[in-house]
Amino acid sequence: MVGPRLTGFVTFVLVASLAPAATAGTRTDHVILIRARPSVGVTQLQAQLAARGLSVSGHVPHTRLYAVRTNGQSTAAAVDLAADENGVAEAMPNYVRHAFEVPNDPYFELAESYFTTIRLPQAWDLSHGSPGFVIAVLDTGVAPVGDLSAQLLAGRNMVAGTADARDDSLIGHGTLVAGVAAATTNNGLGIAGAAWNANVLPVKVLDSRGFGTDFQVAAGIVWAVDHGAKVLNLSLGGPYSGAALCDAVAYAVSHGAVVVASAGNSGSDSPNYPAACPGALSVSATDSNGDFASFSSFGPQVGLAAPGISITSTRNDGSFGNESGTSFSAPMVSAVAALVMAQHPDWSPSQVDSRLEDTTQDRGPAGADPYYGSGLLDAYAALGGPRQDPVIATGDNLEPNDTPADADSLWRSTTATISPEGDVDWYLTRIRWPCVATFHVDGAPYDTHLGPNFQPILQLYDEDQNLLAASDDYQSGHLRLALHLPAGRYLLRLANKGGARSPGAYSISFTTTRLHHGAGLLIP
Secondary structure, eight states: OOOSOOOSOEEOOOOSSOOTTOOTTOEEEEEEEEEEOTTOOHHHHHHHHHTTTOEEEEEOTTSSEEEEEOTTSOHHHHHHHHHTSTTEEEEEEEEEEEEOOOOOOTTOOOOOOSTGGGTHHHHHHHOOOOTTOEEEEEESOOOOOTTTGGGBOOOEETTTTBSOOOOOSSSOHHHHHHHHHHOOOSSSSSOOOSSTTOEEEEEEOSOTTSEEEHHHHHHHHHHHHHTTOSEEEEOEEBSSOOHHHHHHHHHHHHTTOEEEEEOOSSSSSOOOBTTTSTTEEEEEEEOTTSOBOTTOOOSTTEEEEEEOSSEEEEOTTSOEEEEOSTTTTHHHHHHHHHHHHHHOTTOOHHHHHHHHHHTSBOBSSSSSBTTTBTOBOOHHHHTTOOOOOOBOOOOOTTOSOSSGGGOEEOSSEEEEEEOSTTOEEEEEEEEOSSEEEEEEEEEOOOOTTSSSOOOEEEEEEETTOOEEEEEOOOBTTEEEEEEEEOSEEEEEEEEEGGGOOOOEEEEEEEEEEEOOTTOOOOOO
8 A cells, every 4th residue: 555665764853943035924124915905906006106116026926925125224114104005915024934834842743653553544535636736845845756746736836936846945844745745656766645646736926935015925816816726735834914915815716626734833823824724624643653743833734634744645755755844734635635635626615614623533632622532533434434433532530620710620630641631730729828839740751752742731820720830840750840939729720731641640649838927938
């Protein structure tokens, strides 16, 4: 199914820090973006902006989005000036987006095959997809390496304004993404792409460092749709408002294209765009067992999850390697979307999205949740196979204790588990006299050979639920929080940091050192 085992692989882990010249969400100097009002033509718009010392420098076809040169003025001043014109509906910075990378975490090692996790082999028994189906990879470009050359179409370079859409990035980000989605299968070479018969349309919207502006990405989205792409993969993004990107996503969806985007690798619930755009299908990451990846972004914008740790794919130098990140979760979903569309060519993008989400395997908290969205991608069920039973861990004998109202009494010590992902444990304790109270949480030390490790955060509240103190300094399996407290009732909240780590067993306890009248306070 996936050919012979590959040898000579090197595992690469990308560093989360970005190049100093630009960071996600930063703005490019010299150019802002504006959305013109529907009744305003380009000639009128040019005249209005010229009176403000600004000039139109580009336009995304089929939209009201224009690039405007600031001509020496600051970005903030130019945005304010443009926004005051009657012909301008909205003015905004031209934010920089980037290829998503992943923290340099010692956990990211070679993993078992992820194909069985999402039941791709069974799905291939039902469909290999439709020959010639076009998946657009909007990224750093795609190199015509051996495992991709047969299905690679002539693309476009939105960075240089040329037809050369080859991948010139240091790690071959776009080539890696394309290989996950559609590397040639059953050719005795390299890897198996998830969508066997799909063509790849490379659209270079990111430079060799992995950075590109909203204008470049938006223009690339429109160009891809106008050149036959039915699935668009966007393994890129950044924070801050994505109005320009969302306009382009809306254009794609209105023209029958499914837009799949990486949720991001911040390990937080901060939204990234274009994944958070209406109409985009946002994908979070898991390990090969389906456990939520500690680096993955999460939040209400997530539609579903797919494997994103130690994913094997093609590099732009013709070699093969392993990478981790939501960048490599998204193309799995894009490929399965292509398989579904081959089965149902008359379906709308929303119908395809719904099929992917409705057939996922429920993971984490029961039902839709911020980590998995609707659940873990299941290619076989999406193509008509039977659905899998949910994988929802059972709680310990202290459950339910997920809210302050259900807090368990903590006398001196107790043992419990954080399970499933997203679980929170609340405890109620009584301090009988003024004291130095020291709270302890003990669990398993960090293990580089396990999945996402237990990383607790302990928060202390007064009886009115006002936060008093918190600690997430978990060292060698131990966390400690000490502070001076008057007599009273207190609430403790214990959760995995970020709310999205795999289950972990722990013990929680506290000790008190009584303070006598007039005694000083020393917290070691």
